Amino acid sequence: MSSSRVYKINVPCSSANIGPGFDVCGIALSKSLSLKVTIPQPGSAASSDENILPQIIYSGLDSDNVPLSPYKNLLTRVALYVLRSHGITNFPSGVIIEAHNEIPFGRGLGSSGAAVIAGVLLGDLLGGLNLDKGRLLDFALMVERHPDNVSAALMGGFIGSYLRELSPEDMSAAAIPLAEVLPEYPPDAGPDWGKNPPLPPKGIGHYVRFGWAKEIKAIAVSPRFELATAKARGVLPDTYSKKDLIFNLQRLAVLTTALARSPPDANLIYDAMADKVHQPYRMTLIPGLPKILTELTPTSHPGLLGICLSGAGPTILALATHNFDSIAQDIQQIFKAEGVEVDWSVLDVDERGSTVEEITP
Ligand SMILES: Nc1ncnc2c1ncn2[C@@H]1O[C@H](COP(=O)(O)OP(=O)(O)O)[C@@H](O)[C@H]1O
Numbered sequence: 636m637s638s639s640r641v642y643k644i645n646v647p648c649s650s651a652n653i654g655p656g657f658d659v660c661g662i663a664l665s666k667s668l669s670l671k672v673t674i675p676q677p678g679s680a681a682s683s684d685e686n687i688l689p690q691i692i693y694s695g696l697d698s699d700n701v702p703l704s705p706y707k708n709l710l711t712r713v714a715l716y717v718l719r720s721h722g723i724t725n726f727p728s729g730v731i732i733e734a735h736n737e738i739p740f741g742r743g744l745g746s747s748g749a750a751v752i753a754g755v756l757l758g759d760l761l762g763g764l765n766l767d768k769g770r771l772l773d774f775a776l777m778v779e780r781h782p783d784n785v786s787a788a789l790m791g792g793f794i795g796s797y798l799r800e801l802s803p804e805d806m807s808a809a810a811i812p813l814a815e816v817l818p819e820y821p822p823d824a825g826p827d828w829g830k831n832p833p834l835p836p837k838g839i840g841h842y843v844r845f846g847w848a849k850e851i852k853a854i855a856v857s858p859r860f861e862l863a864t865a866k867a868r869g870v871l872p873d874t875y876s877k878k879d880l881i882f883n884l885q886r887l888a889v890l891t892t893a894l895a896r897s898p899p900d901a902n903l904i905y906d907a908m909a910d911k912v913h914q915p916y917r918m919t920l921i922p923g924l925p926k927i928l929t930e931l932t933p934t935s936h937p938g939l940l941g942i943c944l945s946g947a948g949p950t951i952l953a954l955a956t957h958n959f960d961s962i963a964q965d966i967q968q969i970f971k972a973e974g975v976e977v978d979w980s981v982l983d984v985d986e987r988g989s990t991v992e993e994i995t996p
């Protein structure tokens with residue numbers, strides 16, 4: 636019998652918002668963060684050595700700047716939060732985590748959402764907890780705090796989601812600062828460290844999966860600069876006019892059904908992907924965005940269905956049925972005129988969502 640069991644955790648990237656669906660909609664797409672997790676079995680040499688912290692190894696995109704201490708790395712901090720919430724104060728001994736990342740950091744393709752979901756699944760696996768998807772989402776929402784990217788990454792497909800209104804008691808748990816949910820290092824390595832962390836209220840996030848017309852693909856054009864989601868949320872106003880709110884609600888109601896219809900109606904979708912809640916405010920952070928949102932249309936670019944900011948940006952998401960290269964190249968040219976280089980790819984919708992499978996040889 637093998638002295639270790641080996642698992643693979645796979646989490647897709649996501650494009651959140653989708654035009655008028657700020658903090659509501661998300662699509663899981665075909666780039667992923669995957670973890671190979673090797674867990675020594677009881678009685679093996681590696682498991683009997685106490686307190687061997689997880690060894691973290693990264694490959695792929697943006698892997699050079701990731702902290703490899705399990706008390707500083709986002710994946711393992713989230714996993715430890717899930718373990719501590721179930722009375723397990725530290726990692727099992729001798730675990731090896733090999734992460735391979737295809738999701739660029741800070742570009743609006745849900746790298747942090749994927750890392751948080753991977754961390755929750757890792758905690759569930761290491762603790763043998765068997766949490767259901769709803770509870771996994773509760774833990775992710777204590778860290779990520781908006782449901783669109785994490786719901787899509789966990790469930791797969793095109794997802795709409797909302798956060799339950801919390802009772803005053805639950806509200807105080809959900810308002811706990813992230814630093815307390817995810818301490819970077821045991822503050823005092825004393826015997827009580829890690830006991831009684833703030834638990835997520837039950838059933839915070841709710842979601843529904845919309846249909847998706849099979850001919851629609853997503854062109855992701857990613858500028859080569861990072862825009863932290865926190866910074867891009869910082870430029871948004873606290874209040875909106877009735878007119879702008881109605882503008883978005885009308886489009887959102889139409890868009891969620893229009894994207895499921897075959898063949899897709901480009902004119903309907905193009906208008907329904909307009910937004911007045913986040914894109915106008917984020918234009919200051921993304922050179923070229925105003926031009927991209929107005930100059931490419933289904934008439935100028937047959938096959939194009941609609942364009943929006945992916946997540947908090949700066950990636951542009953163009954939905955299309957054909958002519959992918961010419962759409963991407965014209966977006967690339969607009970960025971280039973602003974002095975911004977890009978990488979682009981044509982992605983499929985990931986229908987599976989996150990998976991955990993045993994791959995012990
Ligand atoms: N696989 C990962 N492992 C560790 N940390 C990650 C990983 N992916 C993302 N992060 C952290 O999340 C940050 C990006 O989060 P954020 O600003 O929300 O952008 P994004 O739009 O890519 O989610 C990174 O700078 C990094 O600190």
Ligand SMILES: N[C@@H](CCOP(=O)(O)O)C(=O)O
Pocket residue numbers: 649651652657658659742743744745746747748781783784864867868913945946947948
């Ligand atoms: N609704 C959020 C989505 C952030 O997604 P990310 O992929 O950029 O982390 C927002 O727009 O702030």
